[in-house]
Amino acid sequence: MAAVEASNKQVVLRDYVEGFPRESDLLVTTGTVRLSVPEGSNAVLVKNLYLSCDPYMRNRMSKLVGSYIESFKPGSPIAGYGVCKVIDSGHPNFKKGDLVWGITGWEEYSLITAPETFFKIKHTDVPLSYYTGLLGMPGMTAYAGFFKVCSPKKGETVFVSAASGAVGQLVGQFAKSTGCYVVGSAGSKEKVELLKNKFKFDDAFNYKEEPDLDAALKRYFPDGIDIYFENVGGKMLDAVLLNMKMHGRIAVCGMVSQYNLKQPEGIHNLFQIVVKRIRMEGFLVFEYYPQYPEYLEMVLPLIREGKIVYVEDIAEGLTSGPAALVGLFSGKNVGKQVVAVARE
Amino acid sequence: MAAVEASNKQVVLRDYVEGFPRESDLLVTTGTVRLSVPEGSNAVLVKNLYLSCDPYMRNRMSKLVGSYIESFKPGSPIAGYGVCKVIDSGHPNFKKGDLVWGITGWEEYSLITAPETFFKIKHTDVPLSYYTGLLGMPGMTAYAGFFKVCSPKKGETVFVSAASGAVGQLVGQFAKSTGCYVVGSAGSKEKVELLKNKFKFDDAFNYKEEPDLDAALKRYFPDGIDIYFENVGGKMLDAVLLNMKMHGRIAVCGMVSQYNLKQPEGIHNLFQIVVKRIRMEGFLVFEYYPQYPEYLEMVLPLIREGKIVYVEDIAEGLTSGPAALVGLFSGKNVGKQVVAVARE
Structure with a gap:
């Protein structure tokens, strides 16, 4: 049986950035993706729903040597935290339909080769996008x-x-x-x-x-x-x-x-x-992720009782991603900057 | 009975210092001192034996506002840590002949009005000058x-x-x-x-x-x-x-x-x-002085067993004090800079 393919819009880094990043440092292109994981692999194929714009991502746009993070690769899609839905899974801990958050690609679909680093989303009575921010x-x-x-x-x-x-x-x-x-x-x-x-x-x-x-x-x-x-x-x-x-x-x-x-x-x-x-x-x-369950236990009731509020600045569509990310560094966003790639 | 008076050599700050201190910022003068504490006072009159030259003293030569220490007063003797012998005491915890260390004046004799801040020296089988350094x-x-x-x-x-x-x-x-x-x-x-x-x-x-x-x-x-x-x-x-x-x-x-x-x-x-x-x-x-007994307990045996060594750079006489103190900031001293005012 031939694997199903789909088109896959991506946000690609043109080249290492010096100084203030500009929208033109990022390129929106379209490739294709196989909507299943390679046979025998432990990977997970996800559909990206929400992508997070975070200040630390600026550092990954530079040519880094010996930092705590790696540079993005010019010519490849950038990556960041996101909320995703599992489309196909070769990993025993994840199954089709699961909602997860973790570091994914800036594209419509991503093949996640280290799904162990992802958190499963168990509480969906709060906005899913919160898992890029308040709950992420x-x-x-x-x-x-x-x-x-x-x-x-x-x-x-x-x-x-x-x-x-x-x-x-x-x-x-x-x-x-x-x-x-x-x-x-x-x-x-x-x-x-x-x-x-x-x-x-x-x-x-x-x-x-x-x-x-x-x-x-x-x-x-x-x-x-x-x-x-x-x-x-x-x-x-x-x-x-x-x-x-x-x-x-x-x-x-x-x-x-x-x-x-x-x-x-x-x-x-x-x-x-x-x-x-x-x-x-x-x-x-x-280093604090092992305490994530303890955090959820504290913060979920506060959200449900309206005792904590959270403001997001949601940009619609992957095409709006470059402007949203770059805007972070001139303070354009009001509240947590998110890119909505798809609403499930 | 008239109180006994003695001459009292002093190292006085001429004026607040800017930039690198010079010997000429300090003046050696001679006044007189009454060799007994005022009647009814809690003070202690000490003979200064060794004075300590410490880098932090530079800050006290400047006009300070809202620092953790106070400026020296132009026209008055400077002060610093020293090893002293009690000559007269109005304080129940100290008696004539006691050896002590604490913040004293740069002069031959000092009237200490807050003797509670002084430590009594109980171990004299080690060089007394060590109480300006290794044991101070x-x-x-x-x-x-x-x-x-x-x-x-x-x-x-x-x-x-x-x-x-x-x-x-x-x-x-x-x-x-x-x-x-x-x-x-x-x-x-x-x-x-x-x-x-x-x-x-x-x-x-x-x-x-x-x-x-x-x-x-x-x-x-x-x-x-x-x-x-x-x-x-x-x-x-x-x-x-x-x-x-x-x-x-x-x-x-x-x-x-x-x-x-x-x-x-x-x-x-x-x-x-x-x-x-x-x-x-x-x-x-x-803030750590309450742990001084614990420190002595650790370090005294090490000194006695020769497992810790300590190098001092001792300048002889109060008159050599200004050069010794100022020399600290060009690194002239080799080891702990001390001024020996008197050997008991």
Whole structure:
């Protein structure tokens, strides 16, 4: 019996990127795909439903040497987290019809050769797209970074940068639920409104309207910051260091302001680490995935009770993918940027 | 009965210092002192025997605002750790003849108004001057920073900067006794020899002869660094960040290369904190003083058995104090810099 073939739209990286990525760095092409797994293989063939646009993906567009991730391959489709439906499976743990999330290709169909790295989706009474965000990698990132790295205590002050993004909006809400005072920064009036009115941050500001970030932080944290959830790096980090409290903690999740620079900005206020006895710790979500069930147990009831909200910015169709991904680096998205490839 | 008076030589700060301190920033003068404590006071009058020259003292020469320490007062004697003999006491815990160590004035006699902060010296079978170093603040600093902040494990790789100094030489020896591989950097051939031959570091290099610190570190740590004991900051820290291993730890003790700069150098490689999941933590020895008895219990037997060695650079007489202190910042001292004011 001849295998069924289908056309397969793909988003391909033209060449390694330097500086700010442009839409033209990505190419939408159409190939074909066999809709079954090769005989005898352990692979799984999936239909991609939702694709996640995440800041770390910028790093994979560069020619990387010895990083924690690999470069995308010029001429091949890029990859990222996605929500997928199993079409065919050669793996005992997965069967046709299963919904899963994990790292998949930016294309309509993908052959997954290491399906062990995928999570099965068991709860479908919440939007499926949430598994690219609140219930996926960014959710686990917020959970691990805030609770596990920062050990927050009730009454502490928390600052979150890139606060309306996929991770930041959750850190803020987790901080509120812990009884912390939380302020977020974002890059537009609209996002600041979102932080204050939708995510219930205690306060928020537009960093683009603050010529003096140190002064801004002193305004919002007259007694200093206990916990900084670091998403941006650069000048914001330097200003935060001047405003940390004694024994403050900085969870370093990312430094998106630096990803498009050839030479990262210099940080000048690191001696504050001694003065204030600060702990600054980098973390990667992969190491916390064994705690995903524990996270789901905490967060699913909160979602169902409406105690946690999540804002997504959904781009329709794979063809809109390049613009959606690139837009992340100029802050075009409001909330978690998702690309809807197909609605099942 | 009239109180006995004595002449009292003092080292006085002329004015706040900017940039590299010079001998002429300090003035040796002679006043008088009453050799008894005021009636009804809790104070203690001490004769200063040994004074400690420590890098952090540079910060107190500047006009500081909101730091963890206070500026020295222009026109008054500077202060620092010292070993002293009690001449008169109004405090129930101290009596004439007691040997103590703590923060005292740079002068022949000092009236200590908060003697509670002093430690009594109970073991005098070791050189008294050691209580400014190995058995004093620098010793506790090495102990707390290495064992408590870095949680070292046998077989790990350790890098120490300013390794022949008061703290560094101990960190290296503690690392060896833990079964670690340890390399130190210092600023002269003589110091490098000391590290290798006297303190038994596995290896050592002269950072002034290394145009490319990253390359030097890759030579000594082809598989990377687990623990960095940070004493210097600046370019060395930036190079170390590129060479840390996964889950590496950086104990930030000081950043002496930065203390004389108006604007600290920028650190560009901080994103490595995420890539390698590094924990970077500042600490101050004060918070660990409750563990001083535990430290003595560990270190005294090692000294007596000759399993730990300590090199001091002793300047004779208070008049030599300004040159000794200022010399610290050009690396003139070989080993722990002490000023011997009187030998009991």
